[in-house]
Amino acid sequence: MKVVPTIAALASGQVGAALAVIRVSGPLAWCAAAACLDKKEAFSRAAPRTVGLYFFKAPGNDARLDQVTAIKYRAPASFTGEDMVEIFCHGSMLIARKIVAGLYKCGCIPAARGEFSRRAFLNNKISLLQAEAVNEIILSKTEDSLKNALVQYRGGYVPVLNRWKQELKEILEKLEGSIEFSEEDDFSKANINRLLFNKINKLQQEIKQEINKKTLIHGVDNNFAIAIIGVPNVGKSSLFNELLQFERAIVHHKAGTTRDTISETIYLDNIPVTLIDTAGITCTKNAVEKIGIQRTKNIIKCADLVIMVTSANTKTTKQEATIIDDIIKAGIPIIGIINKTDLCSPKDKAGLFGEKVPCFSVSLKTKPIDIRLFRFILKFSKPYIQKEFVPSIIQNSRHEHIARKLLEELTGAHKEKKREEVVAFYIKNALELIAEFLGTTTSQEVLDSIFQKFCIGK
Amino acid sequence: MQFDVVVIGGGHAGIEAAWIAAQKKLAVLLVTNHIDLIGQMSCNPAIGGIAKGNIVREIDALGGLMGRAIDAFGIHFKMLNSSKGAAVWGNRAQADKQRYRNGIQKMLMAQKRICFLQGMVVALNTKGESIYSIIMDSGVEVRAKTVVLAMGTFLNGLCHIGLSSFAGGRCGEPPSCGLTKSIAELGIKSGRLKTGTPPRIDGRTVNFSKMQAQEGDAEPWPFSFATEHKLKNRAVCWITKTNSTTHAIIRDNLDRSPLYSGKIKSSGPKYCPSIEDKVIRFGDRGGHTLFLEPEGLDTSEMYLNGLSTSLPFDVQEKLVNSIAGLERAKIVRPGYAIEYDFFQPLQLKPTLESKKVKNLFFAGQINGTSGYEEAAGQGVLAGINAAQNALGEEGLMLSRDEAYIGVLIDDLTTKGTEEPYRMFTSRAEHRLLLRQDNCDERLLPKAYNKGYISRAFYQKRRKVWEKEKRELSHLAKTNIKPKAWNNSGPGSIKIPTRSSVLLKRPEVTIGRIYRAIKRKLPNRETCLRIEANIKYEGFIEIERAEYDKLKKLENQAIPFGFDFNEVAGLLNETKKKFLANKPATLKAALSIPGVTPADISVLMIHIAKEQKFKNVSRETVGL
Ligand SMILES: Cc1cc2nc3c(=O)[nH]c(=O)nc-3n(C[C@H](O)[C@H](O)[C@H](O)COP(=O)(O)OP(=O)(O)OC[C@H]3O[C@@H](n4cnc5c(N)ncnc54)[C@H](O)[C@@H]3O)c2cc1C
Numbered sequence A: 001m002k003v004v005p006t007i008a009a010l011a012s013g014q015v016g017a018a019l020a021v022i023r024v025s026g027p028l029a030w031c032a033a034a035a036c037l038d039k040k041e042a043f044s045r046a047a048p049r050t051v052g053l054y055f056f057k058a059p060g061n062d063a064r065l066d067q068v069t070a071i072k073y074r075a076p077a078s079f080t081g082e083d084m085v086e087i088f089c090h091g092s093m094l095i096a097r098k099i100v101a102g103l104y105k106c107g108c109i110p111a112a113r114g115e116f117s118r119r120a121f122l123n124n125k126i127s128l129l130q131a132e133a134v135n136e137i138i139l140s141k142t143e144d145s146l147k148n149a150l151v152q153y154r155g156g157y158v159p160v161l162n163r164w165k166q167e168l169k170e171i172l173e174k175l176e177g178s179i180e181f182s183e184e185d186d187f188s189k190a191n192i193n194r195l196l197f198n199k200i201n202k203l204q205q206e207i208k209q210e211i212n213k214k215t216l217i218h219g220v221d222n223n224f225a226i227a228i229i230g231v232p233n234v235g236k237s238s239l240f241n242e243l244l245q246f247e248r249a250i251v252h253h254k255a256g257t258t259r260d261t262i263s264e265t266i267y268l269d270n271i272p273v274t275l276i277d278t279a280g281i282t283c284t285k286n287a288v289e290k291i292g293i294q295r296t297k298n299i300i301k302c303a304d305l306v307i308m309v310t311s312a313n314t315k316t317t318k319q320e321a322t323i324i325d326d327i328i329k330a331g332i333p334i335i336g337i338i339n340k341t342d343l344c345s346p347k348d349k350a351g352l353f354g355e356k357v358p359c360f361s362v363s364l365k366t367k368p369i370d371i372r373l374f375r376f377i378l379k380f381s382k383p384y385i386q387k388e389f390v391p392s393i394i395q396n397s398r399h400e401h402i403a404r405k406l407l408e409e410l411t412g413a414h415k416e417k418k419r420e421e422v423v424a425f426y427i428k429n430a431l432e433l434i435a436e437f438l439g440t441t442t443s444q445e446v447l448d449s450i451f452q453k454f455c456i457g458k
Numbered sequence B: 001m002q003f004d005v006v007v008i009g010g011g012h013a014g015i016e017a018a019w020i021a022a023q024k025k026l027a028v029l030l031v032t033n034h035i036d037l038i039g040q041m042s043c044n045p046a047i048g049g050i051a052k053g054n055i056v057r058e059i060d061a062l063g064g065l066m067g068r069a070i071d072a073f074g075i076h077f078k079m080l081n082s083s084k085g086a087a088v089w090g091n092r093a094q095a096d097k098q099r100y101r102n103g104i105q106k107m108l109m110a111q112k113r114i115c116f117l118q119g120m121v122v123a124l125n126t127k128g129e130s131i132y133s134i135i136m137d138s139g140v141e142v143r144a145k146t147v148v149l150a151m152g153t154f155l156n157g158l159c160h161i162g163l164s165s166f167a168g169g170r171c172g173e174p175p176s177c178g179l180t181k182s183i184a185e186l187g188i189k190s191g192r193l194k195t196g197t198p199p200r201i202d203g204r205t206v207n208f209s210k211m212q213a214q215e216g217d218a219e220p221w222p223f224s225f226a227t228e229h230k231l232k233n234r235a236v237c238w239i240t241k242t243n244s245t246t247h248a249i250i251r252d253n254l255d256r257s258p259l260y261s262g263k264i265k266s267s268g269p270k271y272c273p274s275i276e277d278k279v280i281r282f283g284d285r286g287g288h289t290l291f292l293e294p295e296g297l298d299t300s301e302m303y304l305n306g307l308s309t310s311l312p313f314d315v316q317e318k319l320v321n322s323i324a325g326l327e328r329a330k331i332v333r334p335g336y337a338i339e340y341d342f343f344q345p346l347q348l349k350p351t352l353e354s355k356k357v358k359n360l361f362f363a364g365q366i367n368g369t370s371g372y373e374e375a376a377g378q379g380v381l382a383g384i385n386a387a388q389n390a391l392g393e394e395g396l397m398l399s400r401d402e403a404y405i406g407v408l409i410d411d412l413t414t415k416g417t418e419e420p421y422r423m424f425t426s427r428a429e430h431r432l433l434l435r436q437d438n439c440d441e442r443l444l445p446k447a448y449n450k451g452y453i454s455r456a457f458y459q460k461r462r463k464v465w466e467k468e469k470r471e472l473s474h475l476a477k478t479n480i481k482p483k484a485w486n487n488s489g490p491g492s493i494k495i496p497t498r499s500s501v502l503l504k505r506p507e508v509t510i511g512r513i514y515r516a517i518k519r520k521l522p523n524r525e526t527c528l529r530i531e532a533n534i535k536y537e538g539f540i541e542i543e544r545a546e547y548d549k550l551k552k553l554e555n556q557a558i559p560f561g562f563d564f565n566e567v568a569g570l571l572n573e574t575k576k577k578f579l580a581n582k583p584a585t586l587k588a589a590l591s592i593p594g595v596t597p598a599d600i601s602v603l604m605i606h607i608a609k610e611q612k613f614k615n616v617s618r619e620t621v622g623l
C-alpha cells in the first residue's frame, strides 16, 4: 500500500504581518497537527470546518510556542481533496518556522512549489485552467486581470474552448468523410470545401481577436510603460521624482547626471504604470554615457508612451527634432513637457512639438505638485491603458503560446486548396493544441512548468 | 498425412496464407469446403478502394497474390481520390468474378508445394501448448506443425432474407458447424457478427439510358509492382440513385426486416450499412447513390452496390423497381444478411498467432474484419508467420508506421473490435507516409530479407528506387532561375530557387519543373513517387515526431505493485478495469476496452507524482 506523503508549508506572506497561516495536507494531516497541540482530544473531537483555540507545542519540547487557532478539513471536502489542517499563528517568521519544523518532526514533509494546487488538480478538485487561474488571481495587479482570472477560475472560458474543439471536430469529420467516401453519397466536394474553409477562417479570426485582446490587457505579465526622455539637463529626473512624489533619482545641475535607466511603479487611476527615467540623449565620447544612451533608445522602442521633456530656456536643437520625428515614425505615442518656464516663456519651444504632439508647460523647480500635470499625463495614457473590461481567454504566456500555434495551424489549413489530407493534418494538430490548452491531455513537463510558477504553500 | 502449414479456408485470407507459406518450400495443405470455389468473391465484384487499394499494394510487396490477380482479371480500373493529394489515392478495380476465381486457382495449382483437400474441418487437436492436428467431417485426421484458420463467414453461418432464415456459410453453401465449439474448448472466446449483401440484377433487364455511365481511367494504374502489361478497361459501371419512393417502401416494411424486427442482434458493419440503416440513420438526403457493376464479361449478372438489404424478396423487388433505370429489372439473386461467429482478436499476438495455443494462427473475417483486402492482408502475415514458426525462424510484425496491415493488426490485437472492422486512411496516424505509391519501398525489403521474394525481382525494384533517388538528389541540387520559371504557370520567384523547394508548393507540378530544368521526365510511376516524396516531406517529419512522443509515453512502465485505488480522478469503473488487468505499461492500460486517453493522462501524472514524492522526501528542504 502506497502512502501519499503529508505536506506542510507556510501559506501566507513572508514579511511581518499580524498573522501567519500554515497549511497541512495529506493522510497524516490531522494526527500530525494533534501531536503538536496542547488539547489533543479537543482537536480530535472538533468537527471539521470549526475553529478551535490551542497552544502549539513542538514535539519533545513542553514549552508553549504560541497561541494558535486551527481548523480541520475532511477529505474530500478541502482545497486539495485530502485531509487538511490550517493553523493560524502570530505573524512572526520565527514562530511560523518553528511550527512548520514541529510538523516535519511529526511525519510531514515540505511542500514543493504549487503542490497544494497540484494535488487539488490531481484529485479532481479543480481543472488545470482553474489551477492556473488561482495563480493569476494571486499575481494580478489590475482590476481587469483580476476580473479575468476570476472568470477563468469559475470555468468561464471553457465553453469557448469547447466550442472551438467541437467546430474543429466537425470540420475534421467532414474532411475525413470526403476523403474516405469521396465516390459515395453526397459529398459534393466544391460545396463542402467552401463551407469548411469559411468555418476555418471564422475560427482564425476569433483566435486572432483573443490574441489581440491579450496585448491590450496589461495585467499579470507587463505593466503599461511610460519612458521619460529628452536631451541632458532638461529636468527628466525632476519630472520622474515629481510623479513618484519622492526623491528617487539624483537631480543635479551638471548635464549627464542620469546614466542608467531607473524604473518605478506609480498608480494612475488605480492602474499600475511603470515609469522610467532615462539618460539624456546627446552626442558624447564618454563610454558609460554612451551605454546609457543606447539603453534609452532601447527603452523607447518598447515603451507604451513616451514623455519628451525639453526646457524653455534652451534653443531648439536638431537633435531634439530628430528624436521626436523618429518616435512619431515608429508609431509610438508621445507627449511633450516644456520645463523651466520660470526662466523663459515656453512659446519659443512650442514649435518643437508641432501640432501632432500635445504638450504641457511646467516649472518643476518653482511650482511642484501640479495636479493638472497628472491629469495631462493620464488623459494621454488612458486610451492606451485598456479600461473597459475585455474578457480574454488568454491569461498567461502558456495560453498565448498555444493560441499562436493554433493560429499557425489554421492558417496552414486555410492555405491548402486541394489536398484535403493536408488540411486534415493541420486540423488534427489544432485539436491537440486545444486539448493541451484545456489540460485534458497534459504531459508531465507541462504540469511541472505550470506548478513551478506557483509559490510554496499554494 | 503431415504438413508444415495447414490452411483452413479457401477465401482471400486462406489463399494468401497458403501461397506465401509455399514460397519457403514448405509442405502446405489448403483445406476447403469446395475446391471449385477457392477465390470466390462473396460479396461485390471489386478489389481495392480508398485505403483498401493500399493494402492490396502492400500484399503485393510482401509477395502476395491479390495484386497480380486483379491486374490480370480486372475489367474496369479507377484511381479514386485522384483529385486529392497522392497520400489518399486509392486504386479500385472491378473484377470478372469467375475469371478471378479460376485465375487464382490456376496460380495456386501452379505452385507444386501446395496440396489441396476438399471437406469441412470440424475440430482441432492440441498437444501440450501447441496445435497438433485437424479433424475433417469425414473423420480424417491431418497432422500439422502450424495451422492458419481462415473460415470467413462460415462458422455457424445463418442467412436471413426477410423474416425467414436458413443455415449457410454464404448463400448457396453450407455453414461450418462444430469448429467454433472445438476452438472454444481451447479457451478461445467467440462472438457473433453480421454482414449483408445487395441483390444481383439481370443486366438484360436494365434501362441504362436512365443511368450515368462511369468509365474507368484512360490510363489505369496497376496494383502489382510486377505488372508490366498495359491494363485495359473492358466494362462500364453505372450510377443511379434511390428516391423518396424507395425510402417509403423501406419504411413501410421495417417490421419485416430481420434487422429492425429484432431478429438479428449481432452488430453489422457501420461503414457498409444496409440500405435500411442508411435510410433510418441518415434520412433521405436527396437519394443515396447506387452503382450498378458488372460481375463479369461472360455473365449478364450485375451487382447493385449500395443496396445491401435483408428485406423479404417481394420488398426487394419493389425497392429495385422504384429506382431509375431498374423499373423493369429482374433480381437474379436476392440480397441477404448473414450472422456468423468470430473470435475477439485481442486474443492474438501481433503475428496473428493465438496467445493460448502455439502455432495456431487466425486470419480474415473470423478476426472480426470485413472486406477482401483486410482478409488477404492478414492472410499474408499469418502465412508468413506460420511458415517462420514451422522453420523455427523469427516472425514478421509490421508496425503502424510501416503499413496499413500494421495498423490493421495493431488495432485488432490491442483494441479488439465489436463490429466488422473496415480499413480507412484515417485509422493510420501515418497516412501521409503509408501511401500506395511507396508500398514496395516500405515492405519489399522486409519480405525479401525473410525469403519471400525472389532475388531477381528484388534487384529489379531496387533499380526503380535508385532512379528515384538520383532524380531526387538532382532536384535538390538544381536551381531554377526566375526567367526560366515565371510565366510558365502560377506562382513566381524572385531569386534562383532549388527545384525541390519549388516542387513543395501545392500548385507546382513535376512536369513544369522538368520543363524548366530541361531534363527528361521519368516514367509516370517514378514521377508520382518523386512528387509525393517532396510534397509530403515536411509533414511526415512532424507526424513522426508526434508519434515518437506518443510511443515514448505509451512505453512508460507502470511500477510493479502500483495501487490503482489511490488514483483519484478515475471513475470507479475504470479503476476496477485496471485492478483486474494490472497493465504493465501505459499502452497496455490504453488498450483495455473503455479506457480513454484522458484516463491515461491522469494515470501518467499519478505515476510521475509517486516518483516525485520519492524525490521530495529524500530532500531536506528548509522552509
Ligand atoms: C453476405 C456477405 C456480405 C458481405 N458484405 C461485405 C461488405 O459489405 N463489405 C465488405 O467489405 N465485405 C463484405 N463481405 C465480406 C467479404 O466477403 C469477406 O470479408 C472476405 O471474403 C473474407 O475473406 P476470408 O478469407 O476471411 O473468408 P471467406 O472469403 O468467407 O472464405 C472462407 C473460406 O473458408 C472455407 N471454410 C469455412 N469453414 C470451413 C471449414 N470448417 N473447413 C474447411 N473450409 C472452411 C469456405 O469454404 C471458404 O472458402 C461479405 C460477405 C458475405 C458472405
Ligand SMILES: Nc1nc2c(ncn2[C@@H]2O[C@H](COP(=O)(O)OP(=O)(O)OP(=O)(O)O)[C@@H](O)[C@H]2O)c(=O)[nH]1
Pocket (backbone or CB within 6 Å): A230, A231, A232, A233, A234, A235, A236, A237, A238, A239, A250, A251, A252, A253, A254, A255, A256, A257, A258, A259, A278, A279, A280, A339, A340, A341, A342, A343, A362, A363, A364, A365, A366
Ligand atoms: N530653473 C529651473 N531649473 C530647473 C527646473 N527643473 C529642473 N531644474 C534644474 O535643472 C537641473 C537638471 O535637472 P535634472 O532633473 O537632473 O535634469 P535631467 O534631464 O534628468 O538631466 P540628465 O540626467 O543630466 O540628463 C537641475 O539643477 C534642476 O534643479 C525648473 O523648472 N526651473
Ligand SMILES: [Mg+2]
Pocket (backbone or CB within 6 Å): A236, A237, A238, A249, A250, A251, A257, A258, A278
Ligand atoms: Mg537625470
